[in-house]
Amino acid sequence: MTNKKFSSLYEVYKLSIEIAGEYKIGFKRSLLLFFISFVTLGLAFAMFFPLLKAIFSSQPDINEIIYWFSFMALFSAISIITKWFGHDFDYSGYIVEITNDLRVKLGKKLRNMPLHTLSKYKTGELNSILSANVDESILHMGVISALFMQITVVPSVVVLFTFFIDYRLALIMLVILPFAIPLYIIKRKVSIEEKKDFNDANSNLESQLIEYIQGLPVLRSVNQVGKNAKQLDLAVKKVRTIQEDGAGKSTLPLLIMGSLVEIILLVLVFLGGIWVEQGSLALITLAALLVVVSRLTEPLTLFLGVIPVFDTMDSAFNRIKTVLDIKSLKTYEPKQEAKSFDIEFENVFYSYDKDETYSLKNINFKIKQNSLTAIVGHSGCGKTTITKMLMRYDDVSKGSVKIGDVNIKHMTQKELMKDISVVFQDVYLFDDTVLNNIKMAKPKATKDEIIKACKLANCHDFIQNLPNSYETNIGDLGGNLSGGEKQRISIARAILKDAPIVILDEPTASLDTKSELAVQKAIDSLVKNRTVIVIAHRLSTITHADNILVMNEGEIIQQGKHEQIIVSSDLYKNMWEAQTRTKVWNS
Ligand SMILES: Nc1ncnc2c1ncn2[C@@H]1O[C@H](COP(=O)(O)OP(=O)(O)OP(=O)(O)O)[C@@H](O)[C@H]1O
Structure with a gap:
């Protein structure tokens, strides 16, 4: 039912706030805590540079090592604590409350919706909106939003910090990382189209299933119960085709994105090696950077994996919204009651x-x-x-x-x-x-x-x-x-x-x-x-x-x-x- 093709992350955020309803303050607080948690995690990673430098210097100073190690430990501790409190949102029942509120809101809407509008919906469509779509639209709150924050904030902090260490190394990362953007756009386009088609096909499947079960006695009488139940068969095939197509189309960007970090590592080793050879870069700085960058592989690969979750949520909530936005028939003023019954x-x-x-x-x-x-x-x-x-x-x-x-x-x-x-x-x-x-x-x-x-x-x-x-x-x-x-x-x-x-x-x-x-x-x-x-x-x-x-x-x-x-x-x-x-x- 949704006409939207592609929502920006900001729009997804706004939708999330709308879904969170009266719990939006809690949701915002949880996002802020995740942000602090991953900035400090990035800083903890960045502490590898001075720490390794101190450890491998020609005359290691134990005080300097403890000094940088303490910072690393402090940032890690802040990161763990804030992440813990950030997850308070999903662990302490808010998500259950939000799901419940959304279903109650939809239930009220159905009760007051003009019957004319209600009759335009297939039973299966409403069924999937009230069950699967409600669950999908709140999926991202909690673990997924934390994951998303992690895969965007941590690499950004690391790149920024690298600028202070050696701007050339930071530039290498900055030149290669933007290649992720077209991959991101391709992936989202494929994903959002697939989600919309999948949702439509899925509700059609639910409607066909309900119709099939209700009409089983009639279908039996005309010998159409097996593979001959054409409509249901078609609906099942349609869902399968969409899932297969979607999986095929999204594999390539995922593979390229996964290789991107390997490419950064190769370029860093190659150019870094030359600079070390020329004496303009300390070997220990390059080594520290390679350790940090290799830790970014996982978040960057996860990035594309997380995107479909936002698109699932976006598409699901847009379907919910079309129901929530239906206007009830207005009772005109002055409100009156019939006293006689002509x-x-x-x-x-x-x-x-x-x-x-x-x-x-x-x-x-x-x-x-x-x-x-x-x-x-x-x-x-x-x-x-x-x-x-x-x-x-x-x-x-x-x-x-x-x-x-x-x-x-x-x-x-x-x-x-x-x-x-x-x-x-x-x-x-x-x-x-x-x-x-x-x-x-x-x-x-x-x-x-x-x-x-x-x-x-x-x-x-x-x-x-x-x-x-x-x-x-x-x-x-x-x-x-x-x-x-x-x-x-x-x-x-x-x-x-x-x-x-x-x-x-x-x-x-x-x-x-x-x-x-x-x-x-x-x-x-x-x-x-x-x-x-x-x-x-x-x-x-x-x-x-x-x-x-x-x-x-x-x-x-x-x-x-x-x-x-x-x-x-x-x-x-x-x-x-x-x-x-x-x-x-x-x-
Ligand atoms: N929900 C609907 N959406 C669009 N058109 C409709 C809808 N319901 C009925 N119609 C159309 O309105 C017209 C009148 O339908 P209605 O059901 O009032 O006829 P009826 O005289 O009660 O028929 P019957 O005796 O077969 O029940 C028909 O042309 C029908 O196709």
């Missing part, structure tokens, strides 16, 4: 893609409190979109939606959802007890209230026959509830919620006649004395509706009672006749 759509237009392709066009209708309104029309004409606009799935592109004269933009999402119950065609039951699945509609409900709702929803008897009655875990039933039974549990939820408006999204469309009768009975209890909107495919179930909205291609082309529109609307008449014919064939 519904009015006035000149409503809506486009999913925020362009001129409207899924709803100039929708106008009024629903009286406690009446029954049905929406009918061919598939894709906009029936569900109307109900989504009532639930403020997104803001309408034009026009207004009102409940009891209050524009729903002035109602908080909580207030709005308090007023509406929805019964969907596909029921989702959570992996929890039957009781808790119903109770979630009204957390403070007593068991008696729940049983009463279940009796009304015509599901009390079959729940009692479950292995542990109301305490039976839905997961333990292993999908053994029928569609009609699940549907009645969801209706019990809606009855318990007791919202004044009920939306029925074709709840009986996929049920057989026996289940349909049982569910219809439950629905009859639910809709009593409420404002009801029903999306109906079977027109026979809505002939008694107070108003029927006939839709075609996003518009309401006719509205009225069954007896009126069967005469005035050709579309409705044709649908009715087609369904009556089917009924005759089926009987």
Whole structure:
């Protein structure tokens, strides 16, 4: 999801501060301590020059040796102590807190995100953002930032110190070290592109996996479970190709970088040897320098190894940020609550893609409190979109939606959802007890209230026959509830919620006649004395509706009672006749 290709180290630092949130002071302090630690480590290395000089001089002076050795020991001690305190940040639980805070923030965002935006994400994508990406984005805090500091600060201090010893030797290092820069840039470009492609491919793989597992029964029935599960197979291959490509492309810069220190050593030995021969450089100074430089091999090679960690973090946090930056739908002032439950759509237009392709066009209708309104029309004409606009799935592109004269933009999402119950065609039951699945509609409900709702929803008897009655875990039933039974549990939820408006999204469309009768009975209890909107495919179930909205291609082309529109609307008449014919064939 990120458009960024290459963040500078400063940007990575700024991101880190943002991630650290309220712990940013601790993070900055830890970076400062690491900085002091590695400056002093560089100085301790540099003490090799005077120390070796003192040891190997023609007349060694023990006091001078102790003097330089004491400095070396002092710098090393400061380095160890400050490094220890620097790591306090990762050892004392801050990183766990930061990870937790980030997940809580993302969780809140998901709760308040407009459903329209949420629906644009694949489940696997959100899954990888909340799990892997959160972990990756804080990876570098602690050990990795210490390592990074070490590989940049220590060589810099050594080069600077060498200037005081012999500027020519320092210049050799300064001339060769900048060759690391293009290598660094190539490596980062490869790495950041690989990370982005890898993240996209990985979330796609997660989505395909989730889809594969959920669709396993269907895949089995069409013999597509093995290698024939093409999409999953492709997703796995894509991840492998990206990883292989990335590994191949980043090996060369790593090898060259590793050789760079060897090259410096060779040039130092060659030129240093000449200068020693000519008498312009002390042999002991050259020897000390070779010892110090050879100690830089490891940090410089590590440098390129550490870069991908920053890129992983950068790419992961940018993905997190796209979620954090999503704006919740605004509740307009003054905040209001609906006191009555008439519904009015006035000149409503809506486009999913925020362009001129409207899924709803100039929708106008009024629903009286406690009446029954049905929406009918061919598939894709906009029936569900109307109900989504009532639930403020997104803001309408034009026009207004009102409940009891209050524009729903002035109602908080909580207030709005308090007023509406929805019964969907596909029921989702959570992996929890039957009781808790119903109770979630009204957390403070007593068991008696729940049983009463279940009796009304015509599901009390079959729940009692479950292995542990109301305490039976839905997961333990292993999908053994029928569609009609699940549907009645969801209706019990809606009855318990007791919202004044009920939306029925074709709840009986996929049920057989026996289940349909049982569910219809439950629905009859639910809709009593409420404002009801029903999306109906079977027109026979809505002939008694107070108003029927006939839709075609996003518009309401006719509205009225069954007896009126069967005469005035050709579309409705044709649908009715087609369904009556089917009924005759089926009987
Ligand atoms: N999330 C979405 N993003 C983009 N377009 C969408 C989205 N959901 C629906 N649409 C489009 O909006 C139009 C209306 O869809 P809607 O689901 O409201 O129709 P419907 O009448 O309820 O259909 P059905 O009876 O098949 O459920 C369709 O053209 C559909 O493709």
